[in-house]
Amino acid sequence: MFAQQFPIVFHSLNVGFVQTLKLFAVTLIGAIPLGLVIAFGSMSRFRPLSILTRTFVWIIRGTPLMLQLIIIYYGPGLMGNNWWGGGEVGRFLASAIAFIINYACYFSEIYRGGIQGVPIGQNEAGQVLGMTKGQIFFRVTLLQMIKRIVPPMSNEIITLVKDTSLARIISLQEVIWAGQSFLKGSQGISGIIWPLFFTGLYYLLFSGILTILLGGLEKRLNYFR
Amino acid sequence: MAILQVENLRKNFESLEVLKGISFSLEKGEALSIIGSSGSGKTTLLRCMNFLEMPSSGRIVVNTAAGEHVLYDDQNTKTLSESAIRKNRLHFGLVFQSFNLFPQYTALGNVTLAPRLQAKARPDYKERAAALSREIEERGMALLGQMGLADRAGYYPHQLSGGQQQRVAIARALALEPDILCFDEPTSALDPELTGEVLRVIRGLADKDTTMIIVTHEMTFAHDVSDQVIFMDGGNIVEQGPPAQVLENPREERTRQFLRGYTN
Numbered sequence: 248m249f250a251q252q253f254p255i256v257f258h259s260l261n262v263g264f265v266q267t268l269k270l271f272a273v274t275l276i277g278a279i280p281l282g283l284v285i286a287f288g289s290m291s292r293f294r295p296l297s298i299l300t301r302t303f304v305w306i307i308r309g310t311p312l313m314l315q316l317i318i319i320y321y322g323p324g325l326m327g328n329n330w331w332g333g334g335e336v337g338r339f340l341a342s343a344i345a346f347i348i349n350y351a352c353y354f355s356e357i358y359r360g361g362i363q364g365v366p367i368g369q370n371e372a373g374q375v376l377g378m379t380k381g382q383i384f385f386r387v388t389l390l391q392m393i394k395r396i397v398p399p400m401s402n403e404i405i406t407l408v409k410d411t412s413l414a415r416i417i418s419l420q421e422v423i424w425a426g427q428s429f430l431k432g433s434q435g436i437s438g439i440i441w442p443l444f445f446t447g448l449y450y451l452l453f454s455g456i457l458t459i460l461l462g463g464l465e466k467r468l469n470y471f472r
Numbered sequence: 473m474a475i476l477q478v479e480n481l482r483k484n485f486e487s488l489e490v491l492k493g494i495s496f497s498l499e500k501g502e503a504l505s506i507i508g509s510s511g512s513g514k515t516t517l518l519r520c521m522n523f524l525e526m527p528s529s530g531r532i533v534v535n536t537a538a539g540e541h542v543l544y545d546d547q548n549t550k551t552l553s554e555s556a557i558r559k560n561r562l563h564f565g566l567v568f569q570s571f572n573l574f575p576q577y578t579a580l581g582n583v584t585l586a587p588r589l590q591a592k593a594r595p596d597y598k599e600r601a602a603a604l605s606r607e608i609e610e611r612g613m614a615l616l617g618q619m620g621l622a623d624r625a626g627y628y629p630h631q632l633s634g635g636q637q638q639r640v641a642i643a644r645a646l647a648l649e650p651d652i653l654c655f656d657e658p659t660s661a662l663d664p665e666l667t668g669e670v671l672r673v674i675r676g677l678a679d680k681d682t683t684m685i686i687v688t689h690e691m692t693f694a695h696d697v698s699d700q701v702i703f704m705d706g707g708n709i710v711e712q713g714p715p716a717q718v719l720e721n722p723r724e725e726r727t728r729q730f731l732r733g734y735t736n
Contacts, residue, residue, distance in 0.1 A: 366570075366572070368568060368570055368572035369572060369574065371524055371568070371572065372568065372572035372573075372574070374522075374523075374524060374561065375522050375524065375561055375564070375565070375566040375645075376585070376586035376644070376645075376648060377558050377559075377561050377562045377586060377590065377648065378558075378586060378589060379554075379558065380554070382589055386585065386589070387574055390576045391575065391576065394576075470576075470628065471575040471576045471628050471629070471630065472575055472628075472629075472630040
């Protein structure tokens with residue numbers, strides 16, 4: 248039995264995991280820069296902008312990502328305009344948007360800590376050397392900020408690997424969805440639970456690789472203090 | 473004509489008046505020491521000249537071989553553009569109390585970063601990039617050598633002692649060839665046994681007639697290197713003159729009172 252089921256299950260889980268990886272990658276690509284924009288917004292000296300941004304961050308961080316997924320995916324339909332359509336592409340887009348916004352808010356707070364953690368003297372030293380604001384940011388503060396944010400960002404990134412499974416709530420066909428399908432019945436197999444447990448190995452393996460990569464990055468930035 | 477003229481400079485933070493009308497002038501090649509207790513406005517004065525703080529009113533004029541340059545005048549330059557401020561700053565170099573070296577660059581990298589960025593803005597940069605880069609590097613090495621740090625060029629700041637870091641910071645400020653070099657309590661963050669090496673370097677610069685303004689608590693040093701000493705208290709200049717006068721025979725009771733704290 249198992250020997251016949253395994254190749255079918257393995258293939259299904261791989262297909263699901265590709266979707267998991269896609270959501271993971273797209274979220275990082277979107278949330279890393281968007282987080283910086285939000286960080287600058289919340290640090291703005293223009294009060295209305297900083298209050299608005301901080302309120303937004305509070306709402307996003309203060310409510311469950313699962314709820315945000317549901318609102319973003321089903322919300323438009325309830326208002327009479329289901330622009331996501333019913334397909335996998337629409338589900339992926341809705342998931343990606345919810346994840347990008349959610350993670351950008353968390354990243355923005357990490358960035359803010361990183362930026363504010365760079366001593367003001369670094370900025371002033373750049374200023375008295377006649378450097379422009381852009382030069383000071385890119386040549387002086389950015390790398391010091393990156394060094395400060397790598398450990399907390401690693402933490403968030405590892406969390407994101409597992410959070411992608413939340414997209415299951417809007418039936419995105421990621422790896423948990425794929426594993427679960429064999430419980431209800433799929434491709435002539437039904438009532439088995441081991442594929443669902445087996446998905447855990449995918450997460451373990453992937454977060455293990457990330458831990459090594461991010462640890463390596465942290466080490467590479469150890470040449471200065 | 474004095475290389476630097478400061479007239480009736482004032483600075484408030486909200487309702488707090490930190491500088492209450494400071495006027496002095498500095499001749500080319502002179503070293504000026506500013507002494508006074510903490511909170512007397514010495515550091516704010518330096519920061520206003522380097523435009524890390526915007527003066528509230530007054531006038532700052534620099535007069536070099538290139539001509540007269542009004543850096544700040546409340547009559548017609550209430551607000552300055554960012555690029556104007558950057559241009560103003562290049563007349564001054566500033567050495568900070570806490571060094572503020574860039575930790576991700578080597579000693580040489582710290583010294584050459586700003587000159588490199590300025591070279592990039594030159595119209596002939598593209599044709600001469602390699603030659604300019606070599607010039608900047610050689611000049612950076614020469615400056616580090618002058619500071620006695622030739623063998624530390626490839627070290628990162630955290631691998632250097634406080635005294636060595638401060639000497640790199642001095643080289644970094646000199647690399648842009650400022651008209652006036654300012655020091656903000658350059659030895660206050662150092663262990664006593666490390667102050668000597670930094671003071672020796674500053675003394676060497678004074679001997680070469682570098683125009684300098686030094687905010688310091690080292691009275692013997694101020695006495696030895698300065699051509700002029702200013703004693704500040706409560707945002708005012710209380711007394712000003714050659715070190716022999718201000719430090720040995722002060723006219724003002726407030727100055728005597730302040731100096732008594734150092735002789736004990």
